[in-house]
Amino acid sequence: MNVNETLRKASSELGTVDIDQLPQILQKMSSEITQMEKDLK
C-alpha cells in the first residue's frame, strides 16, 4: 500500500474521516480513552 492508500484505509476504519484531520482525531480519541479510564475507576 502506498501512503495515500494506507491513510485512506486508516480513515475508513474510523468511519471515513478527513485524512488531514487523522492525527488530531487519533490524538483526541487517545485523550478521551485516558479520561474515560479515569472516570471508570
Add this chain to the structure above:
Amino acid sequence: MLTKADLLKPENFALEFFRENDFSRYQCKKCKNWFWSKVEKDVCGDASCVSYEFIGNPTIPGKLTWRKIREKYINFFKSKGHTQLNRYPVVARWKPDTLFTGASIFNFMPWVLNQSTRPPFNPLVVDQPSIRFVDVDNVGLGTGRHCTQFSMMAHHCFNSPEEIYWKEKTVALSYEFFTKVLKMNPDKITYIENLWKGGGNAGPCFEVMSGGNEIATLVFMQYEEIDGKYVPMKMSVVDTGYGLERIAWASQGTPTIYDSIYPKIISFLKKQARVKQYDKKIFEEYCKLSSVMNVEDVDVEKQKKILVKQISKNLNISEEGILEQIYPYHNIYKIADHTKALCFLLGDGIVPSNIQEGYLARLLIRRSINALRNLGIDISLEEIVEKQINEIKDIYPEIENNKKDILKMIESEEKKHLENIKNAKPIVKRIESLVASTGKKTFDKKSFVMLYESHGLDPEIVKEHLVMPSENVSTIDIRKEIRNNLEKEEQQKKKLGDYKKEDPLAFLYGLKPTQKLYYEDEKLFKTKATILKIFDNLVVLDKTLFYPRGGGAEPDSGSIEGAKVLDVENHGDIIIHTLDSTKGLEENQLIEIEVDSDVRDSITRHHTATHIVNAVCRKVLGNHVWQGGTKKDKDKAHLNITHYETPSSQQITKIEKVANEIVKKKLKVIKTSMDRTDAEQKYGFKIYQGGAVPGSKLRIVNIDGWDVEACGGLHKDNTSEIGKIIIRKIEKPHDGVIRFVFSAGKSADLWEAHRKQILKDCAEILKTTNAKVPEGAKKLFEKWKQLRKKLEKHKQKQAEKTAKEIKSEKVGTVDLIVKEVPNASPAQLQQISQKLSTDNTFIVLLGTGEKVNVFCSAGKNVNINSGLIASKICQDLGGKGGGSPVLAQGFGTDKKKIPGMIKKIKTELIV
C-alpha cells in the same frame, strides 16, 4: 404582430383534406370551440364536454398493447418517408431552461428552432419518453388518465429552407394512421381547432379526439410569442404528439389508462395486497365521471369527494362502500406509474437527492413507498422497479444496461425512507418541542413542510406522534406549499436577473469581439495587443492571451504592460481584464501582455485531470454518475458528481489508480469544433457534462476512448502531460452529491510529501509503524467505543442509584420532585427523570456542573406546563430554555441561585 384571435381565424383550419373527406365544421354546444367531424355532433369530444365513452366500448379495435401500437406507428411513418430518431434522455441536459424532456419537440429546443443547428433528420419519427411532474397529484384515481412518464409518439418536419409538408399532409397522415392502420371508425374522430403555445413558440393546432380521449395533437408551429403577441418564426415546424398510452387505452377500453399499460404490475400488486376485484359498475362510473377532473384547475381531493357523492347517489351505494373499493386501486395505480417513471429518471442519470431533479425522483420514491405501506404490502420497491425494467427492456435496452445502478439507488433510498418512518417519533417530538418553545399553540404548516422536505414524513405519519393540536394539513397542501416556495425562488432569481440587466456594462457597447489567442496557440504566453477601452481598473483589448474565468476554471494570471491582472471575465464575446492599476495606460495604446505560464500549466493539468476523474468515476461507480460542478485552480481541483453513497476507500483507491493509468497511457487529448447535431448524434448527450452549451458549433474535447465533452476550457494535448493525480479527500456537499478534491502534477507531488508527514504523525500517536497505522487506528477506535459503552452503563447505574434516593412530595394531586443532582449532564437528567416519572409526577431536576442543566417533565394527569416552567427557571438562573408542555429543558449559569430557586419552584412557580 398578430393576436390570438388572428391565429384562431377559420381560414387557418379550413383544409382541403376536410372537404375531400366529407368533414364538416361544427361548434361545440358546451365549450363553444369549433371542430371538424364526418358526422354531426353537438359536442367537440373533449374530456370536459363528454365523459369517457370508450371505457368498456373501445374506439380502436383489436385490444392493442402499447408495444404493438408503437411498432405500427413507427413503421407507418417510416413507410411515409420519415427517418426514425432514437429517443433523447428524459433529463433535458441540452436545454438550459428545463429539467425534463416534456415532449418530443423539446429535443429540438432551442437549437434547431432558433436555427443554430440543423435537425438530425427531416422529416423524422420518434418515440420520446417524457416526464411531467405537474400532473403528479392527478396520477391514480385522480383523473385516471395522467401519467408522470408517458411516450410521446411524434412525426416532425422542419420547413426551412423549403417546405416539406404542412397542414394538409399532417392531418391526412394522422387520419390514415388512425383509420387505416389502427382501423378506427372515422365517425369517432373529431379535430378541434385550437391554439398551441409553449417555450416561447406558438401556432394553430388540431386536437384529435375520440370519445373524450385526446389521442393526438397536431401543431403548426410558426410564431414566436412576444408579450402576448405573435411574430412569424423564420422556420415553420410540424410538431405532433400522439399519446401512446392514450391510444392503447382507447383500444383496450379499460377503466383507467393504467390498466391498459401496466396489466402485469397491477395484477401482481393486487395479488400481493389481496385486493378484491372491483365492482365493474362502480369503477366504470367513477372513471367516466373522473374525466372532468384536472388538477390544474381544481382541488382534486374536493373533486373526488363530490364524485364519490355523485356515484353514491347514481348507484345507490354508500360512500364508504365506494371508497373501500377505489382507494386500494388508487395506491396500486400510483405505484405502477411512479415505478415506470423511476426507470427512466434513474436510468437516464438522475440520482435522488434533496435538490432539483434529484428531489423530484426522491418524491416519486417516497410516494411509492407510502402507497405500498397504505396497501400493507411487505415487498420492496426495488422488486417492483425490477419488474418494470423487465417489461420494457426489449424496447429500451439502455434502461436494462443501467439496471444495477437503478436498483441500488432505489434500495438505498428505500432504506433511508423506511428508517425515517421508523425514527419518526423522536424526530417529530423534537420539532414539536421546538414549535412549543416559540410559544405556538398549534403545530403549523411550516413545520409539516420542513418534516416532509427534510425527513420525507407525510403529515399523516407526523400526526400519529403529535401531542399538541395541529393545523389541518394534507400531503397535497404540503406539495402545493413546496411548489409555491420553488416558484417564489424562481421569481426571486428572475428579479435578480432583471436587476443585473438594469446595470449593464455600458462601456462595452460598440466594442468588437476580443480575439481569443489562447485557442489559436495554447503555448503562446507573451505578445502585444491594443487597448480598446479602459473603465476604472477594467481593460478591454483587441486580442488576449488570458483565458477568462468560466466552466469552473480559475482565470489566467499575469500582467498587462507591467500591471498585475487580478481577474479575467467573459461578457458575450468581449473579455474584460481587471488590473491592480490602470495608471499610465491609454486607449489605442499598443501594450505588452504576458500570461503566467506556471499558473496556466497547473490549471490546464487540473482541467484535463477533471475530465479523466469524471470518466473513471462513471466506470467505477456506475453510469448514473454525472458531473455536478467543478473548480480548477492552480494547486487543486474539485469535481462534484451525482452519486447516492460515500464511495468506499477501495473505490477511491481504484478511481485514483485507473486515473493514473490513463495518464501513463499517453492518450491524445483532441480538441475539435463540431456541428452540434453531429456531436450529439456521434457521442450522445453525455457531452453535456458541464450543462447546456450555447451556439451552433461545439468545442469537443475528446480523451481517446475515455471521455468526450463539450468544453470551452484549456487542456493538455496528451494525458501524460498531467503528471500524477492524487485524490486528496472526499466530501459530501449535499445529499446525492460527492465531491472529489484532487491535485495533479507538481501540486500532487507536494501533497504527497505532506501526506507522508501525516502518516508519520499517526504512527507516532499510535506507537506503531507506518504500515500498521490502519490496524492501530482500528484497535484504538474499538477500545474507545468499548469504553464509551462501559461508561454509559456506569452512568445509567449511577442514575438509577440517584433516582432511588429521590423522594417526591405531595402538592395537591401532584407528586412533586424538585432536586439538585450534582455533576449530571442533560442526558443523565433525562434518564433519572424517566425512572421517576409517573402520570402524576411533575419533575424539575437541576444538574450542576460547569453550568446548571435544567430538565422538566409533567405526567399526563398533571396540569403544569413544563415548557413555561423551564423557561422561567432558566431565565432566573441567567440562561435560557423551553419545550413542550410535557417535556422541556435548558440551562442556567448562576449556581448560587439554586437553593433559592428550589424554594421558589415549590412556593411560587407551580402553585
